[in-house]
Each structure stands twice: as structure tokens, then as C-alpha cells.
Amino acid sequence: MKVVVCLNRIPDPEAPWKDVHLNENSTAPRLEGLDLVMGPFDENALEIALQLRDSVGAHVTALSLGPTTNEEVLRRALAVRCNAAVHVKEDRAADLDSAATARVLASAIRRMGEVKLVLCGRQVGDWDSGQVGQLLAEELRFHCVTTVQKFERVGEQTVRLVKEISGGSVLMEARLPLAATVTNTSSNQLRVARVKDLLAARRAPITTWTVEDLGLPMSALLEREGRVEVRRVRFPETRSRTRMIKTEDVEAAVEEIAQYILGLKLLGEQTGEPGGTLT
Amino acid sequence: MNVLVVCLAEGARLPLSSAELIGGARSLAAGQGDRVIAAVLGSALADACGDAAALGADVVYAVEDDTLTQFQADSCLQALEGVIRASKPSAVLFAADDSGAELGPRLAARLGTGAVTEVVGLRLSDKEEILFTRPVYGGRLMAEMVVTRHPAVATIMGGALAPLPRRPARAVEIVKVDLPETDSELPIRVLEMQREEGGGIPLDTARIVVSGGWGLGEATNFRYVRDLAEVLGAAVAASRGAVDEGWATPGMQIGQTGKKVAPELYVAVGISGASQHTAGMSRARHVLVINTDPEAPFFKSAEVGAVIDFKKLLPPLTARLKELLGTSPERVRGEAYGSSHS
Numbered sequence: 001m002k003v004v005v006c007l008n009r010i011p012d013p014e015a016p017w018k019d020v021h022l023n024e025n026s027t028a029p030r031l032e033g034l035d036l037v038m039g040p041f042d043e044n045a046l047e048i049a050l051q052l053r054d055s056v057g058a059h060v061t062a063l064s065l066g067p068t069t070n071e072e073v074l075r076r077a078l079a080v081r082c083n084a085a086v087h088v089k090e091d092r093a094a095d096l097d098s099a100a101t102a103r104v105l106a107s108a109i110r111r112m113g114e115v116k117l118v119l120c121g122r123q124v125g126d127w128d129s130g131q132v133g134q135l136l137a138e139e140l141r142f143h144c145v146t147t148v149q150k151f152e153r154v155g156e157q158t159v160r161l162v163k164e165i166s167g168g169s170v171l172m173e174a175r176l177p178l179a180a181t182v183t184n185t186s187s188n189q190l191r192v193a194r195v196k197d198l199l200a201a202r203r204a205p206i207t208t209w210t211v212e213d214l215g216l217p218m219s220a221l222l223e224r225e226g227r228v229e230v231r232r233v234r235f236p237e238t239r240s241r242t243r244m245i246k247t248e249d250v251e252a253a254v255e256e257i258a259q260y261i262l263g264l265k266l267l268g269e270q271t272g273e274p275g276g277t278l279t
Numbered sequence: 280m281n282v283l284v285v286c287l288a289e290g291a292r293l294p295l296s297s298a299e300l301i302g303g304a305r306s307l308a309a310g311q312g313d314r315v316i317a318a319v320l321g322s323a324l325a326d327a328c329g330d331a332a333a334l335g336a337d338v339v340y341a342v343e344d345d346t347l348t349q350f351q352a353d354s355c356l357q358a359l360e361g362v363i364r365a366s367k368p369s370a371v372l373f374a375a376d377d378s379g380a381e382l383g384p385r386l387a388a389r390l391g392t393g394a395v396t397e398v399v400g401l402r403l404s405d406k407e408e409i410l411f412t413r414p415v416y417g418g419r420l421m422a423e424m425v426v427t428r429h430p431a432v433a434t435i436m437g438g439a440l441a442p443l444p445r446r447p448a449r450a451v452e453i454v455k456v457d458l459p460e461t462d463s464e465l466p467i468r469v470l471e472m473q474r475e476e477g478g479g480i481p482l483d484t485a486r487i488v489v490s491g492g493w494g495l496g497e498a499t500n501f502r503y504v505r506d507l508a509e510v511l512g513a514a515v516a517a518s519r520g521a522v523d524e525g526w527a528t529p530g531m532q533i534g535q536t537g538k539k540v541a542p543e544l545y546v547a548v549g550i551s552g553a554s555q556h557t558a559g560m561s562r563a564r565h566v567l568v569i570n571t572d573p574e575a576p577f578f579k580s581a582e583v584g585a586v587i588d589f590k591k592l593l594p595p596l597t598a599r600l601k602e603l604l605g606t607s608p609e610r611v612r613g614e615a616y617g618s619s620h621s
Contacts, residue, residue, distance in 0.1 A: 020419075029420060098384065163350075170350065174467050175467075231425060244583075246587075
């Protein structure tokens with residue numbers, strides 16, 4: 001069975017931002033100097049793909065759309081022993097909206113032929129749109145399941161899988177071909193590469209295509225075909241002042257905090273009004 | 280403009296998210312003759328359609344089918360395509376929940392348009408475009424986005440829009456929609472549902488959330504957090520550090536890789552406040568941070584910060600609140616709308 005796992009390279013979501021500025025039009029941050037890593041949920045998707053290779057001998061291709069430097073995530077995928085890697089090389093990939101991204105990835109997947117299962121992270125961890133997996137299902141006319149934790153049984157026609165839902169999970173059987181988005185759970189943390197494989201991955205071949213190779217003109221995808229536009233980004237307002245309670249007198253602190261909580265008037269009355277307001 | 284809101288019934292009633300969507304849709308459909316259209320999906324919908332009307336919808340399309348509640352996204356999409364052909368809305372709003380997250384983008388693809396997800400605010404521009412605001416880069420930035428095709432599709436976070444006052448006697452047009460007959464096998468078969476143990480107050484709709492982190496030191500110390508939560512009628516949550524340690528279940532995790540909540544009050548105990556975590560709670564209105572490390576970044580976004588050992592602070596605080604509050608009825612956002620969280 002042929003499996004494709006889509007991988008992206010993003011600024012490390014765990015790393016603090018210092019001196020990050022916006023671009024000229026204030027439509028995106030300037031990312032120079034930030035550490036780039038594989039999307040956290042992409043790692044989970046990759047691990048699931050590797051588990052399918054181990055259990056049912058799936059042929060796993062790692063696929064990434066992005067600039068030359070995205071090669072790094074493909075090397076990492078090869079180091080944990082993906083069977084093949086395809087890089088759709090495009091410097092302006094970050095300017096594509098989710099629909100255009102999905103069209104490019106779908107074209108690449110169609111070109112690979114006979115793919116039964118496509119895996120993506122639940123969301124990519126930078127713009128966090130969480131759309132590409134679902135859009136790939138629509139582009140490829142595959143079935144679709146979101147927020148998958150693991151696969152339990154993989155057959156010719158169907159897969160048995162666990163999907164995370166709010167407050168629990170669902171065991172379900174889904175028909176192939178399938179596009180699935182993957183969420184993080186204890187069983188799909190990405191394994192560590194062996195040194196021998198790391199060395200081999202450096203020399204392993206990576207198939208490289210351009211967006212044009214796939215029959216899609218980049219300029220049209222960026223303009224005429226665009227569906228969602230970023231008008232501007234801004235830094236969120238921060239809280240102006242924090243009331244700090246630093247005291248050795250625990251009793252006084254207890255009283256101050258208790259009165260603070262009661263003063264919010266959240267307790268005792270039933271309003272049914274919604275909580276959050278817009279920031 | 281006419282705005283369609285997608286309401287998935289929970290049991291026989293509509294959840295609070297539907298009330299919020301209808302309220303928000305009304306703010307867009309404010310011109311003369313503009314209509315708020317509710318597509319109500321589920322099984323046994325008589326009460327849910329009444330809810331949609333009472334909450335402010337002008338027209339209700341009712342799609343009644345047992346498969347719609349069994350994760351059959353394809354059936355939902357077919358139904359919605361039919362409703363959209365009939366009602367021609369300028370915008371389609373979903374709740375940013377499990378089903379909205381899947382259906383929104385897929386519906387947009389089928390309609391040849393785009394979707395904006397996890398929206399926390401919306402407004403009309405001078406040019407009558409809808410400007411959607413959403414956090415990006417783990418809440419480090421806010422982005423304002425538009426959909427350049429019609430209709431605009433969006434998924435909206437809980438608490439972002441305000442419901443209208445309920446008007447129970449409101450009579451509206453209700454249109455029944457049948458799903459097209461199909462012989463093809465359903466693509467998904469549900470074998471078993473597993474609810475996370477613990478139950479308690481659901482995080483998504485809680486007005487108060489008490490959250491514990493790695494600073495608790497060990498699993499048994501989570502009881503301090505639980506005790507305080509109980510007195511406050513709050514939901515219990517955790518940081519990724521605490522989940523990684525196995526002190527809390529993944530379903531309790533708040534953050535960029537967990538749940539995103541917008542309670543009135545968020546109490547953080549032993550959580551440093553890395554952006555990975557705050558991405559999940561940045562829309563809380565009030566934030567109380569308890570941490571022994573005065574340098575913890577969380578204090579910067581707190582309304583009140585206490586640099587005190589939780590073991591010394593929480594037991595007397597819990598006792599004092601219990602004393603001040605007397606009995607503590609359940610205080611859950613959304614109860615008033617009859618949502619059934621099982």
C-alpha cells in the first residue's frame with residue numbers, strides 16, 4: 001500500500017519570539033533568524049506512516065511543498081526510514097492559501113499514482129488553519145477523517161482507526177482511499193533516527209518537482225485562483241498591568257485572592273451569557 | 280447580506296455555539312430584508328428548530344437523518360450543498376468544533392470558495408466584505424482575513440459571538456430538506472465511542488477553568504487543583520508538561536497542541552506560561568497565575584499573580600471560598616440552552 005505523508009517546516013512553536021517584525025505590508029511576520037522545525041503534528045503523522053510501514057509493509061513517501069530549505073524535513077523523514085521523498089520546490093509557497101496548497105499537493109500525489117492513504121498533521125502550527133488535509137480529500141476525491149490518533153488495522157478496502165473527539169475518542173472503520181489528519185497522542189511521538197540512517201539519509205535521493213512541473217501556474221495560484229486573503233496582521237494587545245501578590249502572610253494572600261475571585265461575580269448567579277469577549 | 284449558520288443538534292436541542300452563531304450572523308445580516316438562515320442537522324429536530332427560531336433565525340432548513348449524527352461528513356455536506364443552492368447566502372458560519380473543523384473547509388472546496396478557520400472576531404468593512412480575525416503563530420499575532428469568493432465560509436470559536444435574547448414565541452418558516460437517496464456504502468462506520476473518564480465539567484463551555492502544570496511536582500498534587508475547581512464549579516485542565524508526565528489526560532490539555540478555551544476566569548497553578556500553553560487560553564477574560572517562580576512569563580499576561588507555593592496557598596484558599604460561597608451549584612456556560620454534554 002502506498003502512503004504519502006505531507007510535511008511542512010515552520011518556526012519552532014516552542015521557541016520564544018524576540019525582535020520579530022512584520023513585513024512591509026503587515027501581512028506576515030519576517031521569519032529571518034527564527035529556528036525552523038517540522039510541524040509538530042506532521043511529526044505525529046510521519047510516525048503513524050512509519051508504523052504502517054513496520055506493520056503492513058506500507059511504502060511511505062514524504063512530501064513537502066516549500067523553499068529549498070524544506071529539504072531538511074525530508075532528510076529527517078528519510079533518516080527515520082521513509083521509503084522516498086518528494087520536494088515540490090517553491091520559494092513563495094508560504095504565500096499560497098490553503099486551497100492552492102492543497103491543489104499543488106494533490107497534483108503531486110496524483111503524479112505518484114495509486115496512493116491509498118494520505119496523512120497530514122491536524123494543523124501546521126504556524127497559520128494553524130487546519131484545512132489542507134480536508135481539502136486534499138476533496139481534491140483527490142478521497143474519503144476523509146480528521147484528528148486521527150492511530151490506525152489499528154489496515155485492510156485492502158478499509159482501515160480501522162481511532163479518531164479523537166471532544167471529551168473522548170471514536171473507534172471507526174473508514175473506506176480507502178483516505179485522507180486523514182493526525183493529532184498528537186502518546187502512541188505517535190516520532191521515533192529517533194539511528195546514526196547509521198542519519199548518514200544514509202544525507203545521500204539519499206530526493207525527487208524534486210516545481211509547481212509548474214505539476215501543470216499549475218504559480219502566478220495564477222497566487223492571484224486569480226486565490227480564495228483567502230490576509231489583509232493585515234498585528235501583535236495582540238497585552239495586559240497593561242499585573243497585580244502581584246508577593247507576601248509571606250499566606251492568610252492575607254488567601255483573603256485577597258478570594259475577594260478578587262468573588263469580585264468577578266462569576267459565582268452564585270446563573271446568566272447563560274457567553275464568556276469571552278473580543279480582544 | 281443573507282447569512283447561513285450551520286447548527287448540529289446535540290440530542291434534541293441546539294448547543295450554545297448555535298446561539299452564538301445566530302447572534303453573530305444577525306450582526307452581519309442587519310440590513311432591510313437580510314435574513315439569518317439556520318441549517319439544523321440531526322435526528323428528531325422539532326425542538327432544535329424551535330430553538331433556532333427562538334434564538335433569532337428568520338428561516339430554518341431542517342435536515343433530519345440519523346446518519347448525520349454518526350460522523351457522516353459526506354451526508355452533512357450533501358445536505359448543506361442543497362440548502363445553499365436554495366438559500367444563496369453570502370456567508371456560511373460553522374462552530375469551530377470537531378465537526379465544523381472538518382465540514383467548513385470541505386464545504387468551501389465543494390463550493391469553489393475559501394474558508395477562514397478558528398475565527399475570534401468578525402466585522403463588516405466599508406466595502407461590505409467580512410473581515411475575520413483569528414490568532415496565528417500560536418497567538419503571537421492576530422490576522423485579519425477575507426474570503427475573496429462567494430460565499431465566505433468560516434468556523435467560529437466559542438465565546439467569540441454573542442447570542443441574542445431568547446424569544447420563544449417567534450414563528451418562522453421551517454423548510455424540510457431530504458437527503459438524496461444513495462446506494463453507495465457509507466464511507467465511515469462507527470464501531471465504538473469512548474468517553475474519557477473523569478467526566479466533570481466540560482472544558483469547552485466552562486466559565487471558570489483551573490489548570491495545573493509541571494510545577495505541581497507530582498501526580499497526587501493535582502488534587503489541590505481539583506479541590507479548588509470543585510468549589511468554583513470549574514473545569515479542570517492541564518499544561519502539556521503535566522500531560523506528558525501522565526498527571527492529566529490528553530483531553531485536559533490546554534494549548535496550541537491541545538484545547539483552546541475562552542473562559543471568564545482562568546486559574547493557572549504551577550504553569551510557566553510558554554506561548555505553546557497561552558495559545559490555548561489567551562481569550563480568557565480574567566487570569567490568575569499562581570507560581571513560586573517570580574520570573575515565570577505567565578505573570579506578564581496575568582491580571583493577578585501570586586508568588587506563593589501552591590501547597591501553602593490552595594488548601595486555605597479552597598476552604599475560604601467554600602466558606603464564602605456556601606453550597607456550590609454547577610455553573611456551566613450553556614446550560615440555559617439545554618445542550619447535553621454527556
